[in-house]
């Protein structure tokens with residue numbers, strides 16, 4: 294039987310690694326991330342699992358033999374919440390521990406590395422699943438110019454051989470919803486139908502750096518004006534292409550030289566868009582690139598578009614999803630829903646290797662990727678119990 298108090302104690306212990314106010318700062322390969330993973334490896338040993346780091350720093354706790362794999366990620370956003378990823382990892386640990394105490398079934402645990410995308414997005418599971426080679430991933434640099442190859446040196450002699458996916462019969466990931474649907478509906482559990490697809494690229498607009506007092510407005514080639522015109526026009530132009538579920542975000546911006554009395558010479562920014570339909574993602578890309586070219590032409594800016602990162606939409610496995618639905622009805626009768634995931638998850642990559650399914654618990658106020666992120670304790674425990682039941686550990 295799962296032990297709710299032991300689960301909550303471990304969840305709060307992991308929160309201490311990188312704790313900052315009510316939130317957590319534990320990005321991939323940072324000192325708190327590695328310390329948290331070392332602590333987790335120790336808890337795995339105590340639970341009778343064999344801990345194993347792969348070259349990316351994904352941490353597996355292996356049950357030995359054929360087993361179901363449960364887990365999520367324990368890295369966070371640069372300023373993240375305490376439950377995003379951590380909940381699924383610690384719930385997996387508790388279910389595996391309870392299963393061993395009960396004499397079965399065999400349950401393994403994983404904490405993937407860099408789900409939050411210091412080096413792209415869902416990087417650890419992308420490499421493990423073969424979506425991306427380690428050599429390709431190693432070349433990616435974070436926003437400070439540090440490459441993955443450099444960052445993962447911190448793993449040192451923790452790294453063991455690759456972990457064979459053939460030993461796992463399937464993967465279930467418990468996660469917070471990170472959106473408003475369950476909270477607004479008063480539901481306790483969400484069973485995920487599918488995970489959205491996403492695209493992301495870095496754009497550079499280059500103009501002419503100049504004096505902010507003497508350069509007439511008509512003569513400026515202001516890179517920041519290019520970005521602002523793009524952002525406003527994009528909203529209008531996408532209107533006929535998108536649905537209310539489509540989203541797009543300009544989330545990371547660097548303005549150079551970023552000084553009050555200088556007309557900005559260059560802006561570099563991320564453009565990310567998500568939707569459940571690959572064709573719509575392609576149509577959105579067409580609109581985004583057309584508006585960028587238009588705006589650059591109007592203001593006389595250079596335009597450079599970097600490689601496009603892609604994850605396709607993924608449907609959850611029917612059989613595993615059925616187990617989650619039955620478990621949700623048993624634990625929270627009438628208080629569960631089926632819903633799609635607008636957030637990305639490691640499950641997308643793992644679906645290349647084995648059947649996958651996901652369940653959600655509510656995020657209070659729909660807030661996530663923020664220090665305010667939280668979930669009612671009763672809902673955290675309900676999520677643990679549904680996961681355990683679906684895994685055959687009632």
Ligand code: GLV
Pocket residue numbers: 408409635636637638
């Ligand atoms: C991952 O957290 C994402 O959806 O960006």
Ligand code: MN
Pocket residue numbers: 366377378408468638
């Ligand atoms: Mn997450």
Ligand code: MN
Pocket residue numbers: 370377409662
């Ligand atoms: Mn996240």
